[in-house]
Amino acid sequence: MTAAAVSAALASSASFAGTLDSVKERDSLQCGVSSGVPGYSVPDDKGTWTGLDVDVCRAIAAAVLGDASKVKYIPLTAKERFTALSSGEIDVLSRTTTWTLTRDSQLGINFAGVNYYDGQGFLVKKDLGVSSVKELDGATICIQSGTTTELNTADYFNANGLAHTPVTFDTNDQAATAFDTGRCDAFTTDLSQAFALRSRMGDPNSVVALPEVISKEPLGPSVKQADDQWFNMVKWSLNAMINAEELGVTSENVDDMKANSKNPSIQRLLGGSEGLSKGLGVDDDWAYRIVKQVGNYGESFERNLGASSPLGIDRGINALWNQGGFLYAPPIR
Known part of the structure; x- marks a missing residue:
């Protein structure tokens, strides 16, 4: 690589850095969503957005800003979504988007996980x-x-x-x-x-x-490349929801679990291991806030897609790995 190419690469990397700080300074998360897909991202007649993808946005806001409501939802068509992400118009894309080789390697974006396995x-x-x-x-x-x-x-x-x-x-x-x-x-x-x-x-x-x-259509949130701290923050916000379901931690019992559980995995999830989240750039209660304000993955699935929703979709392959499905998150430790 020539000196000019190295310089250009470093400049590009620098321009992409610091999304976490930008979100904190703005005190709002800019989240790209669909223009309206029931169960995933759709506004009601009062403009309130709900859905499985919306809950990913809310989880990130809860972790980073302490408030799941601090999200600006930006509706995007399929043609607009990647340009909006790479240009910085949005901080994260959470819009029924399939993870593929070319998207992951040629568009300057990184997929932060899978929140729904589809076909x-x-x-x-x-x-x-x-x-x-x-x-x-x-x-x-x-x-x-x-x-x-x-x-x-x-x-x-x-x-x-x-x-x-x-x-x-x-x-x-x-x-x-x-x-x-x-x-x-x-x-x-x-x-x-x-x-x-x-x-x-x-x-x-x-x-x-x-x-x-x-x-195969593994759907999940994505961020622009060359900002590893933000990539990790989005990735682990989703992982926290999945781990919480596996550990039996819900929005209803999270306070009791935080105060009384002797399970080391639950204590690590809910902030009981001081300094564990240092590398993420947030305080130790980040995952506690996600579960308290948004719920675990199972709660999100149930109200948006499952039996408690108008869609009534069975968990199927989107069940946890230890319940016959594909859903699996690395441990928080």
């Missing part, structure tokens, strides 16, 4: 009379542009010798609405989002999911 599927109207994606040869398919969904669809249809006509839209909501009004034969996206958007359709019972799941 791509297809919705059709029952009266279309098909029971498999392989019966959609020549179909029109409503799809969001600029996504892995668009690429996966092309790959799957090409691999199976099928023709299709993609009808693209800027948002999943637009694509789902177009499908619902008869513009396309099918609608495709990550299955959890498909079920969420089906709930908004005119007659949800007339819409079914085909059995094929054609991709």
